[in-house]
Amino acid sequence: MYNFAYSKPATLAEGAKILAGDMEAKALAGGQTFVPVLKQRLNKPSVVVDLAGLNLAGIKRVGNSIEIGAMTTHAEVAASPEVKQAFPALAELAGNIGDRQVRYCGTIGGSLANNDPSACYPAAALALDAVIRTNTRDIPAADFFQGLFTTALEPGEIITAVTFVPPERAAYAKFANPASRYAMVGVFVAKTTAGARVGVTGAGQNGVFRHTAMEQALDKSFTPAALDGVPTDEDLMNADIHGSAAYRAHLVGVMAKRAVQAMV
Known part of the structure; x- marks a missing residue:
């Protein structure tokens, strides 16, 4: 150091x-x-x-929403009775981040602020347009994520909490790197009152993104088969030593189907 x-x-x-x-x-x-x-x-x-002394951890219901303090660990999200009851897909997502040591130290606010292109939480946050609350304002997830390791946070701005409106149904399917447990491809699929929502992490050159073509297909028929033939543009995919762009594009479809299958 x-x-x-x-x-x-x-x-x-x-x-x-x-x-x-x-x-x-x-x-x-x-x-x-x-x-x-x-x-x-x-x-x-x-x-x-x-930030450990700022009392930013905790989970509570606020109306029809779940509010999670920024310093709440992945393990706390995974074990929370409130999250398990209202939003089981998020509890399962948190429970499969990294390994035990990571889950007991890593926080939801830190994950979102870092915006690693292979992190899990951004897929759920973007799919459901979660609200990222800071010391100065509320930022919709659609405006928050701005590219690899880049967010809308300004100097001096600290995430204090994240608010999710639980969907009718949701599931997250991740193809994890066996060493890091980061998502080579992770797909969060939700069925909401406004329609289907699909957030993809680990695959895009520009980080987390919504897969609108899959959303449109699922709005017509919320079944795994509805995703047959729905393309994922290879030119927009990341490629590295762990997988080519074509491989990741293929995995997006596979993980999306698995997520939908888990709900039907």
Whole structure:
């Protein structure tokens, strides 16, 4: 690691002030991506702002929504009775992130703020247009994700909570890298009062995206067979040592069908 200062603010306003006043300052949530990046000297922050003391964890029902505090761990989401009852697909998604160590340290807010192109939560958030709440505003997921590792967050802006409106039915199917457990392709499919929603992570060159062609097909017939022949553009897919663009395009269709099958 490079040398850096460390701050553990006692209030949200204090943390936001530090981050807003120093463009090289970085926030630390669960640290499951940030700490390895520091160890590999891929980032050189002037100060690391630890969010652990800001009381941002917790899960509650708010009307017909589920509100999850930004510092809530994946394990807490997976085990939450409120989430299991109202939104079982999200509990299952959280319970299959990484390994046990990652799930007990990693947080939903940290995952969304980092916007790793292979993270699981963004697929659910985008598919359901979750609301990402910060210390200054509410951001719809459709506006929040802006490309690989890029979000709408401004300097000094800290995620405080995420709000989901549970769908009628939903399921998430992931083809995981066997080493990292990140999604090579993950597809979140939901049936809502407004129609079908499909969020895809791990595959796109520009990160998480909605698959509108699949949504239109499922609106006509919410069955796995409805997805037969629905194309996924290879030119928009990521390619790396783990899989070609063509392979990922194929996996999008396979994972989407598995998600739909899990609901019918």
